[in-house]
Amino acid sequence: MKLPGRKGVRSLFHFLHVSMTVPLRMMKKGSDPFPFLLLVFFCSFYGTANAECLVRGTGDLGIVIERASGSVQVVDTTAKTSLFRVEGLGDLSHASAVFSRDARYAYVFGRDGGLSKIDLLCGSLVKRVVQAGNSIGGAISQDGTLVAVSNYTPGGVKVFDAQTLAQVADLPAADEAGSLSKVVGLVDAPGQRFVYTLYDAGEIRSVDMHDPDKPQMQRFRDIGRLPYDALITPDGRYYIAGLFGEDGLAMLDLWQPQQGVRRILDNYGKGEEKLPVYKMPHLEGWAIAGRQAFLPAVGRHEVLVVDSDSWKEAGRIAVHGQPVFVVAQPDGRRVWVNFAHPLNDTVQVIDTRSLQVIHTLRPGKGVLHMEFTPRGEAVWISVRDADTVQVYDTASFKLLAELPAEKPSGIFFTSRAHRTGL
């Protein structure tokens, strides 16, 4: 814990002043001061315990993952400052996070199977459990009571009580032959569901967790070879998995699960195995803006435009490098794109109406992630090799603030608490 809030410090000083001076002045000469001082000590302790935790709203908080040092910073997006650093979170390469529905706690999913619960108001690590050997992300249930983690080793999904981190369900990912499968693309969905994909088994599972003792599972087999990641549309209706072993994507309509999984965008990834793919693009990196989806082409310096009614390709936009994240401003008017190594010093901005690149920024080497403030007036960009997080005005592209951070990667704001599938 660092950087106690100003209010806490002021309260503490005020308290010490009152508690030290008034009674000491009133004490009769010759009486023993020890009990007073002890009482002062207790009072101070009480004051300090409170002072460490901030009395403030949590709607404008967020965290920045510091991947190399296994720490996160708690940030304030109004003041554009850092409030706390929380350490001891283990291996945070590829880490992601979700938030409790009161927006007080962050749940951080580490690569080493660690699930850490962080108190944003106190800047403290509330609890950490190492729940598997190797994990790849998680989700929080619609009602905020359950946190699920998807695992590579030994595979499967484990579900925890969001308050205590006690395990409440284990969902192994065995196929018909009993082989365990890596799990990818875990998301929450409306109806208290978790939806995820079995990499080895080529299967999507949708689990209703209304009763954690009796998870109700729907299975969708033979969706295609080696699904490597997935996303859910912002309304929680369509779940789409990318396939490493073949072209196209597997889509499930969660409003009509009885129709099963269908293949969309047959050309997606076609023939791209012949190109060097520096980084398999994240599917969470899709942007859905109005009726259009914008997604990274695999291995090409292009962003694909897809009609989200027909799920057919509607255009391609030439960009600076191989896109990694393609993220829509909250108003859907522009999408922002970062790129794979070695062109990862650049961010480009595309107008969603004209489908033109309208601006290029060069924040520095190692642009890893971008997060918009909830109503989109600013974007926070992590620049790993410069050890900095930069904040830009989305209208003027002006640099508004820069915060030091140790090899920052993911940036996550508490407004995600109120969204599906994030």
Add this chain to the structure above:
Amino acid sequence: MKLPGRKGVRSLFHFLHVSMTVPLRMMKKGSDPFPFLLLVFFCSFYGTANAECLVRGTGDLGIVIERASGSVQVVDTTAKTSLFRVEGLGDLSHASAVFSRDARYAYVFGRDGGLSKIDLLCGSLVKRVVQAGNSIGGAISQDGTLVAVSNYTPGGVKVFDAQTLAQVADLPAADEAGSLSKVVGLVDAPGQRFVYTLYDAGEIRSVDMHDPDKPQMQRFRDIGRLPYDALITPDGRYYIAGLFGEDGLAMLDLWQPQQGVRRILDNYGKGEEKLPVYKMPHLEGWAIAGRQAFLPAVGRHEVLVVDSDSWKEAGRIAVHGQPVFVVAQPDGRRVWVNFAHPLNDTVQVIDTRSLQVIHTLRPGKGVLHMEFTPRGEAVWISVRDADTVQVYDTASFKLLAELPAEKPSGIFFTSRAHRTGL
């Protein structure tokens, strides 16, 4: 202030226990206890001052307007309980509210021109200004620094600093001849804009408030006769005003303001002046779910379905009464409808894919408002004549909780802080 939080009470008791017993036990016989007791008093006071304000996240808070008593309740949507009642807010008939970007403060717009700032963590009225004789709602700017209020008497819009409620701009609503106009349909829009409509002058204005000393105003004249209300689509792109004096609606594309205002839905309201209209439906009561908009028909027992690409009517759904609010679940899968007097004891639920009414609830007489939890697992419904707020599970339609409230009307949750146009 009422109902101190459990944590505060517990801390206070713990503190009193430590501060009373330990020093008294250690005090030597014969020494004067008065200074101890004084110190205990000071410490208790300190403890109480802190205990009144909660240390907790604000993502799951909200307010319920109690229109008859000029008060609001602060509620917790996780525990489904009331935390505080805040009184002295004046005339709250037709009141609405917006939230600060940190989700700590609510700004309540009263009918009597009062603008009240409420601290949700302390259950206190921070400040109240009576800024006009008669007002009709407000908005908070994209960056959260400015609160705007639209007025009937003397008309126009006033803009306040969100922290201090000091007035920072006055935007009178005079037409060419100098006549002042009532202002309706005030919303925030991306680009630090406020957009609003002049009732008497038939004009839409869009004001860029990046520099509050020099508001940049765009004016759109001759939009139609007597615009009575307006809405902005959730992405902040389309601003649509309803017309009392003629049929159809006036629409402005804020991405292409140079194209001016165009008329849509020519049939909207056509011939309805011959029907008794018990309550002019709110335009904020539109639901936009995917590519469809659902809106109350004027004077008829119907919900209209509109294609939000072409803005042409795509269907009509027969319902129980004259719809007032037509509200989409956050996942867009269903819309919920309440009705005008005398059929205001009922709520109906429409499936947005089949366009069928799939459920009817009867919460009681005087159903005035419905608010979904941010991820849609529950809906809160105010039932004025039963002096109650009811909480329903949106999947099972089961009544989950019921909270007493004095003539409740509007219900507003803090997740609105992160949305445009709410």
